[in-house]
Amino acid sequence: MTDGQRQIWQVCKGPAAVWLALLVLFSANVASAYLPLGSGNVAVNLCVAAAMVVILATFLMGLRNSTILLRIIALSGLFWTAVMFTLTFNDYLSRHY
């Protein structure tokens, strides 16, 4: 292997491993959608999707090696999303039609 090839391999091998892991999770997600799990289907599908997003954010978006400040900013998006969902469903699920 030449120096150039070795350099390209160094650049590619980490992202390629993450890509393969994401493809495996994606396949599992599609397969699980056809299992008769009732309301469990959506739970499984969303959990797998969440795992894929976490892997993508951690390894490809670089949060694994980022500063604490950056991680706090990224998590603030999830925090305010949780607030939005909590307040929204607090209203809708407590209504008596």
Place this chain on the structure above:
Amino acid sequence: MTDAALQEPWPNLRLQREGVSVGMWMFLVSEVLFFSGLFATYAVYRSFNAEAFRVAGAHTEILYGSINTVLLLTSSLTMTVALRAATARMHEATLVCLALTAAIGLAFLACKGLEYHDDLSKHLFPGENFPLNPPSTAMFWGLYWIMTGIHAIHLSAGIAVVLVVFVLFKRGIIPVQDSTMEGVAIYWHFVDSVWLVLYPLLYLVGRS
């Protein structure tokens, strides 16, 4: 250290790259909340119309959706390799990966266009000739068009940015460097992440 990649007011490239990351992530947090509003709308409607969403979801084109998911995951791979190549100052590899990323993004849009064509030929657009029952299935399809449409607009913006950066690098207007690539890559991965959540909500419903 004098480096053509270093811009005012940053004292070094490390801080410059961190500055780009912080700015892009703060923008993306606002985008997360924008999409969360759509996801919350979907969740509320689905919680009250579970059966209608199951019926409506079974009519989405899972093949197109799955091909597009694989395309976006692959584009995230090429984008990450482009960023790492830029960090290693590998000029040619960066350009090749940027071009591949834009091409895969365009392939996604082409596939989406074919899917939209199929959907419209089946009248799956809320309105007069909407074929599904119960009527609340139209809620699902209304959200389908809004969510996938907004995602496609975001992806189109990403493709445009990738192409601009490609031209800037290619013509040597700005040097191949990681801080420029960092911002582009984070945005691209975010658009990919949104699709990873949209896919099960729109394409895996009502399959069992």
